[in-house]
Amino acid sequence: MSLGSAIGSAIGRAIGSAIDGGGAVNTDAAVVILLGQSLNTARGTRVLQSSWADAYMFNDAVAVSEFDYFAANNEDGTNFVSVTSAVALAEGTGQSPAVGIATTIGESGDYARGYFCSVAVGARRLQALNQAGMRANLYAATQRFVDIAEAAGYTAFPIYYSAHGEADAAAGASESTYYDLGMDYYKMVRMCAKHALGDSTYEAPLILSYPAQTNGGGSGANDRAIKEAIRRIAEDLSAIDFPTYPFPCESDRVHNTNDGQVLRGEYAGLCARGTFGASPRIVSVTLSGTTFVATFDQAIVRDATVGVGSNLNTANAEDGFEWVDNGTEIAITGGSLVYGATTVTGTLASAPVGTLAQQVLRYASQVTTVTLTAGVANLAGGNVRANVTGVVSDHVPTFTHYPWAIPQVFDSVTAP
Amino acid sequence: MAISDITGYVQGFRFSDAAQYWDSGNSRFIDQAGYGDFNGLTITAGTPAFVGSGATRGLTLDNTVQGKFLPACPWAGACLVVMDPDMSVNGSIYPAIFGFAASVASNGKVQLTRASASDYIHYLMSASAVLQPNNRYTTGDMAGVKVGAFAMSQETRKSYATKDGVTVTESAAVAAANPWVGMSGKDTNRTDAQFARFGNLSGTIGDTTITTNKMTIYELHFFKGNPLITDAAAVAAEIAALKTQYGAT
Numbered sequence A: 001m002s003l004g005s006a007i008g009s010a011i012g013r014a015i016g017s018a019i020d021g022g023g024a025v026n027t028d029a030a031v032v033i034l035l036g037q038s039l040n041t042a043r044g045t046r047v048l049q050s051s052w053a054d055a056y057m058f059n060d061a062v063a064v065s066e067f068d069y070f071a072a073n074n075e076d077g078t079n080f081v082s083v084t085s086a087v088a089l090a091e092g093t094g095q096s097p098a099v100g101i102a103t104t105i106g107e108s109g110d111y112a113r114g115y116f117c118s119v120a121v122g123a124r125r126l127q128a129l130n131q132a133g134m135r136a137n138l139y140a141a142t143q144r145f146v147d148i149a150e151a152a153g154y155t156a157f158p159i160y161y162s163a164h165g166e167a168d169a170a171a172g173a174s175e176s177t178y179y180d181l182g183m184d185y186y187k188m189v190r191m192c193a194k195h196a197l198g199d200s201t202y203e204a205p206l207i208l209s210y211p212a213q214t215n216g217g218g219s220g221a222n223d224r225a226i227k228e229a230i231r232r233i234a235e236d237l238s239a240i241d242f243p244t245y246p247f248p249c250e251s252d253r254v255h256n257t258n259d260g261q262v263l264r265g266e267y268a269g270l271c272a273r274g275t276f277g278a279s280p281r282i283v284s285v286t287l288s289g290t291t292f293v294a295t296f297d298q299a300i301v302r303d304a305t306v307g308v309g310s311n312l313n314t315a316n317a318e319d320g321f322e323w324v325d326n327g328t329e330i331a332i333t334g335g336s337l338v339y340g341a342t343t344v345t346g347t348l349a350s351a352p353v354g355t356l357a358q359q360v361l362r363y364a365s366q367v368t369t370v371t372l373t374a375g376v377a378n379l380a381g382g383n384v385r386a387n388v389t390g391v392v393s394d395h396v397p398t399f400t401h402y403p404w405a406i407p408q409v410f411d412s413v414t415a416p
Numbered sequence B: 001m002a003i004s005d006i007t008g009y010v011q012g013f014r015f016s017d018a019a020q021y022w023d024s025g026n027s028r029f030i031d032q033a034g035y036g037d038f039n040g041l042t043i044t045a046g047t048p049a050f051v052g053s054g055a056t057r058g059l060t061l062d063n064t065v066q067g068k069f070l071p072a073c074p075w076a077g078a079c080l081v082v083m084d085p086d087m088s089v090n091g092s093i094y095p096a097i098f099g100f101a102a103s104v105a106s107n108g109k110v111q112l113t114r115a116s117a118s119d120y121i122h123y124l125m126s127a128s129a130v131l132q133p134n135n136r137y138t139t140g141d142m143a144g145v146k147v148g149a150f151a152m153s154q155e156t157r158k159s160y161a162t163k164d165g166v167t168v169t170e171s172a173a174v175a176a177a178n179p180w181v182g183m184s185g186k187d188t189n190r191t192d193a194q195f196a197r198f199g200n201l202s203g204t205i206g207d208t209t210i211t212t213n214k215m216t217i218y219e220l221h222f223f224k225g226n227p228l229i230t231d232a233a234a235v236a237a238e239i240a241a242l243k244t245q246y247g248a249t
Helices: A003-019 A098-106 A132-151 A164-171 A175-197 A220-234 A258-272 B233-245
Strands: A028-036 A055-059 A084-088 A111-117 A155-163 A206-210 A240-242 A282-287 A293-294 A300-302 A321-325 A328-330 A344-349 A358-363 A384-386 A408-410 B011-016 B041-045 B056-063 B066-069 B077-086 B092-099 B106-118 B117-125 B134-138 B145-153 B158-163 B168-170 B196-198 B214-223
Touching: A028 A055, A028 A132, A055 A098, A055 A132, A084 A175, A084 A384, A098 A258, A111 A132, A132 A155, A132 A258, A155 A175, A155 A258, A175 A206, A175 A220, A175 B077, A206 A220, A206 A258, A220 A240, A220 A408, A240 A258, A293 A358, A321 A344, A321 B134, B077 B092, B077 B106, B077 B117, B077 B233, B092 B117, B092 B214, B134 B145, B145 B233, B158 B196
Parallel strands: A028 A111, A028 A155, A055 A111, A155 A206, A206 A240
Antiparallel strands: A055 A084, A282 A293, A293 A344, A300 A384, A321 A328, A321 A358, A358 A408, B011 B214, B041 B066, B056 B214, B066 B196, B077 B145, B077 B214, B092 B106, B092 B196, B106 B117, B117 B134, B145 B158, B158 B168
16 A cells, blocks of 8 residues: 555545535544653643644543553553543643644644544553553544544544654664564554444554654664664555654653654644655665765755754764664765755765675664753754655744654665 | 344454355454454464354364454453353363463453353453353253353443343443453563464463363454444344354254
């Protein structure tokens, strides 16, 4: 299935019914379920409430981590009393990405109303999300919102956004283990939507973000394994993926700031409503002597205005690109990068000694051993984004959303 | 009348080796609810032994043939089963287990219990038996294939069971403080725990030793919601049709 058809079953139907009949009443409802771990819970301090009057949450709270039962056991399934009805979306003391998602979905006018719930639980590996109460909560949230929306006369369109990977990276999960489990988990997520709707043809839009960083620095090998697994899952399931490095982080490099929570939510909402598709990714790399050419899957442009990873580009990295020759980094000559419409051409400081099969081009995967500092300058990231019109943030008007290139470890280098 | 006529049908298997039910190339029972391969039941150990013929074809379960399927109702829902116990000693066997906790008691499951030579009980049971809708068969009512339906409701926090779709037994409501109401399990963290175990009659993970107590399973179907209450007429009609098909009492 193409990416377009993956999002088409929900977004296309929403837009279509909004305009069908020359002014027919829009009765489409987005059911947005947030998955994953702490980044998708309500955390930190609330800085923004929803301005969309048609945004709803369950009667207990926007996130199961704030439900009454949760304090007693984080891995229980919710009680019906927490999901009995829908009330106006209102964050509690913390800030989840839900408000940001509601902002951008609401602005689009594609949906008459939106229902939002986070079933994420902090510090849980994928295998934990797959089972017991956390799996039950995925079904509970989806089914109850579908039932509530339909009872109110709306047509529900479940959409899922997952922010996950930190716990598995910290535990040293391999790329293959995370990939296999993730494929089963996200297939189950989409099956949950089919079951809730009673529609075997519905392919729920699935949005995946990459961790900014997962294991507190070091070699970054654990991080790269998980990010590669997420990339493969996104591609194999036709999900929309995006990196989180443009959004400001706390000093732990893992969690977004309160404003970053909103910004990330805004971006996920832009994906959910179809403004942005999958982020740019490298699809081929050639090497001839000391010259490499990386080709992206879409038009790209260099943009250093955000400055992600700017403190990490002082040694071997250039704009977030790094070259590895049989396990040893070769510096990319400073100022050598030339940007084409879909390509980046660069020059290595010395010719690799290994075979082509031993060459790797990494992007947005720098080792992060310098001093922890809040913001994005010390996050692994780069300066490549899609060459598209950006969307100015509602919450931070000085910030413009773009699809930034995903973190990548490209190891299929060929001759030109 | 067909199973799919019952409201909320989300997953189901007919344990026959006819091509519309059994994908021999992939060792998979085809999901009869129409949700595709990922909703199917894959045999992962042993070689299925089918018994009977035609409309009464079934699968012998003796712990040597096992598989897995994605449980469609981990939070709340209903199931309908057609099975025939062959139990010679008192004890319990588990044709389906929803969870991978080391102790089978901590998992949701479909359970058959032989309490005595004249007392069989068919259960759908939540983790730690918080809810345990069941149909009991005693002297004069024990022999042959049985058709039963069960449900666990989060909304009422009650369980429901019926042998005919007309008379529905109903448990008392469980306190909201107890989370283990649905078809899920108190799992330890296992990478394979999103799937239900099928045919692991002993309840011991990884054990494929033949058991003394056996059964023949014919059909296993799952529904969202509680059709035993909300679509009782359809459930009753289907149970009657299945009883006729299998010659069940």
